[in-house]
Amino acid sequence: MAQQSSEMTDLAINSIKPAPREATAWTRLRMNKNWISFWFMLPAAAFLILFLAYPLGLGVWMSFTDARIGRPGEFIGIENYEWLWDDSVFWLSVFNTILYTTVASAIKFAVGLYLALLLNENLPFKALLRAVVLIPFIVPTVLSAIAFWWIYDPQFSIVSWSLRHLGLINGNIDFLGDIWNARWSVIFANIWRGVPFVAITLLAGLQTVSPSLYEAATIDGATRWQIFRHITYPLLTPIIAVVMTFSVLFTFTDFQLIWVLTRGGPVNATQLMATLSYQRAILSGHLGEGAAISTAMIPFLLGAILISWFGLQRRKWQQGESND
Amino acid sequence: MTIFTRRALMQGSTAAITAGALTGPALLDWAKAWAQTAPWKPEKGAALSLLRWKYFVQSEDDAFVKLIDAFTQATGVKVTISRESYEDVQPKASVAANTGAGQDMFWGLYSLPHLFPQKCLDVTDVADYLGKKYGGWVPSAQAYGMSGKKWIAIPVCYSGNMINYRLEASAKAGFSKFPTTTDAFLEYAKAMKKNNTPGGFALGHASGDGNAWVYWCLWAHGGNVVDKNDKVIINSPETEKALTYAKALYENMAPGVAAWNDASNNKAFLGGEINWTDNGISIYVAAKNDPSKNAIAKDMDHAVWPVGPIGKPTELHLLYPILAMTYTKYPQACKALMAFMLEADQFNKWLVASQGYLTHCLNAYDKNPIWTADPKNTIFGEAGKRTLTAGGLGSVGEKAAAAISDFVVLDMFAAFCTGREDAKGAIKIAERQLQRIYR
Numbered sequence: 127m128a129q130q131s132s133e134m135t136d137l138a139i140n141s142i143k144p145a146p147r148e149a150t151a152w153t154r155l156r157m158n159k160n161w162i163s164f165w166f167m168l169p170a171a172a173f174l175i176l177f178l179a180y181p182l183g184l185g186v187w188m189s190f191t192d193a194r195i196g197r198p199g200e201f202i203g204i205e206n207y208e209w210l211w212d213d214s215v216f217w218l219s220v221f222n223t224i225l226y227t228t229v230a231s232a233i234k235f236a237v238g239l240y241l242a243l244l245l246n247e248n249l250p251f252k253a254l255l256r257a258v259v260l261i262p263f264i265v266p267t268v269l270s271a272i273a274f275w276w277i278y279d280p281q282f283s284i285v286s287w288s289l290r291h292l293g294l295i296n297g298n299i300d301f302l303g304d305i306w307n308a309r310w311s312v313i314f315a316n317i318w319r320g321v322p323f324v325a326i327t328l329l330a331g332l333q334t335v336s337p338s339l340y341e342a343a344t345i346d347g348a349t350r351w352q353i354f355r356h357i358t359y360p361l362l363t364p365i366i367a368v369v370m371t372f373s374v375l376f377t378f379t380d381f382q383l384i385w386v387l388t389r390g391g392p393v394n395a396t397q398l399m400a401t402l403s404y405q406r407a408i409l410s411g412h413l414g415e416g417a418a419i420s421t422a423m424i425p426f427l428l429g430a431i432l433i434s435w436f437g438l439q440r441r442k443w444q445q446g447e448s449n450d
Numbered sequence: 451m452t453i454f455t456r457r458a459l460m461q462g463s464t465a466a467i468t469a470g471a472l473t474g475p476a477l478l479d480w481a482k483a484w485a486q487t488a489p490w491k492p493e494k495g496a497a498l499s500l501l502r503w504k505y506f507v508q509s510e511d512d513a514f515v516k517l518i519d520a521f522t523q524a525t526g527v528k529v530t531i532s533r534e535s536y537e538d539v540q541p542k543a544s545v546a547a548n549t550g551a552g553q554d555m556f557w558g559l560y561s562l563p564h565l566f567p568q569k570c571l572d573v574t575d576v577a578d579y580l581g582k583k584y585g586g587w588v589p590s591a592q593a594y595g596m597s598g599k600k601w602i603a604i605p606v607c608y609s610g611n612m613i614n615y616r617l618e619a620s621a622k623a624g625f626s627k628f629p630t631t632t633d634a635f636l637e638y639a640k641a642m643k644k645n646n647t648p649g650g651f652a653l654g655h656a657s658g659d660g661n662a663w664v665y666w667c668l669w670a671h672g673g674n675v676v677d678k679n680d681k682v683i684i685n686s687p688e689t690e691k692a693l694t695y696a697k698a699l700y701e702n703m704a705p706g707v708a709a710w711n712d713a714s715n716n717k718a719f720l721g722g723e724i725n726w727t728d729n730g731i732s733i734y735v736a737a738k739n740d741p742s743k744n745a746i747a748k749d750m751d752h753a754v755w756p757v758g759p760i761g762k763p764t765e766l767h768l769l770y771p772i773l774a775m776t777y778t779k780y781p782q783a784c785k786a787l788m789a790f791m792l793e794a795d796q797f798n799k800w801l802v803a804s805q806g807y808l809t810h811c812l813n814a815y816d817k818n819p820i821w822t823a824d825p826k827n828t829i830f831g832e833a834g835k836r837t838l839t840a841g842g843l844g845s846v847g848e849k850a851a852a853a854i855s856d857f858v859v860l861d862m863f864a865a866f867c868t869g870r871e872d873a874k875g876a877i878k879i880a881e882r883q884l885q886r887i888y889r
Contacts, residue, residue, distance in 0.1 A: 194566075195545075195547060195548050195565055195566055214879055280707075280710075281706065281718045281723040281724075282717070298705065302706070303705060303708040305868065305870065308709065388709065389711070391654045391655055391708065392708035392709050405856065406856070409541055409544075409855045410856035411565045411566075411848075
């Protein structure tokens with residue numbers, strides 16, 4: 127009896143429940159997805175602004191001043207750029223950077239792809255081999271650069287010593303003192319360092335290719351080259367775009383390897399824009415000029431990114447050759 | 451325990467200069483007494499941090515650490531020493547100057563303080579005190595230490611950069627004494643190369659050894675970076691003569707010098723790969739201390755740089771100035787340390803311990819026994835008096851500092867010697883850079 131009456135009371139209470147209030151602006155805001163995501167994004171954005179956007183902006187600003195180490199500068203417009211336009215050492219560094227990046231990236235891609243195809247096979251100790259292949263990339267750049275410095279030493283190189291003892295050459299090889307030898311030597315060191323990154327990333331991409339495609343191709347009588355050309359390569363294109371963009375960016379802005387091996391020498395033959403910028407800005411004290419050299423790198427880097435960006439937008443790159 | 455009056459202190463320090471032998475507890479007592487009478491009393495609770503170049507001679511560094519310890523025990527000021535590779539001291543100091551934070555004191559190269567003179571503590575009082583007490587500063591040290599009318603750094607010492615050469619190989623080439631003129635030196639280099647015992651000077655970015663020889667070569671032939679009014683005069687027939695001479699030398703050097711940094715010639719000389727080079731006394735000291743290299747120590751000697759057509763010595767020795775930054779919280783403690791370092795009881799022992807690597811800038815230290823202990827050391831003692839400054843005929847200031855840190859002259863020589871540019875081209879590039887620096 128009591129239960130019945132309480133149920134009836136509930137019903138009555140329920141039936142005279144007041145109409146829901148209009149949600150306040152604050153409540154709506156609190157529930158708004160964009161508002162919430164803004165606050166979640168804020169720490170990351172603050173980090174990026176503080177450590178990326180601000181230094182970039184400051185660097186570009188400094189390139190328009192005559193700032194020196196130890197004292198701020200005054201605005202001088204594009205005078206730094208005008209001076210650099212006529213500076214043969216600057217243009218030499220641009221040439222060196224482009225040469226270094228294109229040659230090293232091209233070879234890294236070729237060797238990396240080949241290595242990835244090899245590692246994709248069912249080899250014994252597969253996991254161990256893949257780990258070993260990654261080592262050059264993991265070792266801190268400076269350490270491997272120092273090791274290469276010893277290998278390239280004009281008097282004490284192990285390569286020279288071995289070749290001399292095999293009777294193949296007479297004197298020591300001047301790895302880092304001759305202009306073109308120095309260039310090929312640093313490019314080689316960069317390739318040695320960078321191949322694992324390309325190889326392992328491409329390997330990951332290869333693993334996503336469905337084996338049924340390979341089976342179908344084999345049944346149709348395709349040769350290995352045809353399999354590669356018509357199945358593997360097109361499916362790999364998006365990954366290639368990503369990895370090569372990163373590889374080009376890292377190579378273009380390389381500093382550590384050059385600085386340890388040659389400091390930009392001999393006679394600026396291996397001077398890249400990054401190392402020249404450091405030398406002018408920090409060693410010589412001309413912050414404005416160094417900033418201008420660094421800022422001059424931006425158009426090239428943007429170019430590399432845009433190629434990748436627009437390329438990735440095309441469906442052909444994303445989903446294989448016949449989708450455009 | 452003797453009571454140290456000021457009279458006893460003065461007498462003690464004069465005796466110490468000639469005898470140079472206060473050690474252990476006596477040093478400590480002296481140091482404590484010094485602390486009581488020194489004009490600079492460190493602030494209460496002071497603690498300093500100091501950045502110095504990494505030692506080339508281990509015993510020099512050991513003596514330095516002992517010196518700092520004595521200072522700490524005398525004044526209670528703790529000093530943290532950090533060491534950086536030679537050519538990295540300047541960027542670190544520059545960044546500290548720029549950001550206003552970092553070590554309190556920097557002990558660096560050449561005209562480092564002139565890269566940021568407004569950030570250097572005024573140490574005129576310390577310089578005057580030391581100059582009066584120890585027979586005055588050598589003129590080149592004064593030029594490096596002063597900016598306008600005040601001192602912005604204390605020149606602690608020079609590191610003499612002299613010719614190091616092997617005796618037997620030179621005798622075989624027909625030279626029982628090292629040549630004293632540039633023409634004879636070229637003949638020497640040719641003869642050594644013919645006998646397959648070449649030498650070499652660094653043409654890579656070697657801030658010490660590389661700059662020393664290119665500036666010597668330029669000045670010896672009458673070339674100059676700037677005149678006394680800081681006008682750029684590098685584009686001259688004398689500079690071309692210097693370049694031609696350098697190229698002739700380069701063709702008789704060991705291969706690979708264009709890639710040499712400051713350590714490369716040490717390695718090559720001690721490995722027997724080269725037989726003449728320019729360096730401080732560090733090669734000789736290393737050879738003496740390593741039993742397997744004693745033969746090299748016995749078979750080598752040092753010589754002053756040959757004199758060129760200009761008719762007088764034109765050497766560039768490496769100065770190590772010490773500066774304190776204006777952002778330091780303990781300026782009095784910094785000054786006290788600078789003065790302490792150069793007081794006779796510390797400095798004499800330090801000179802001896804460095805085995806000739808450090809050369810004094812104060813005239814009273816001519817009498818230090820290290821210069822006569824081994825005849826092969828003697829010429830290093832004269833480095834302070836023989837040297838010209840990094841500004842050449844012009845001022846030693848921000849501009850000279852920038853020119854030498856950017857390796858303008860060195861690159862000019864390297865470009866011509868390696869055949870990258872012709873003479874006019876190499877000079878033009880250098881002139882352009884110098885005009886920008888000196889405008």
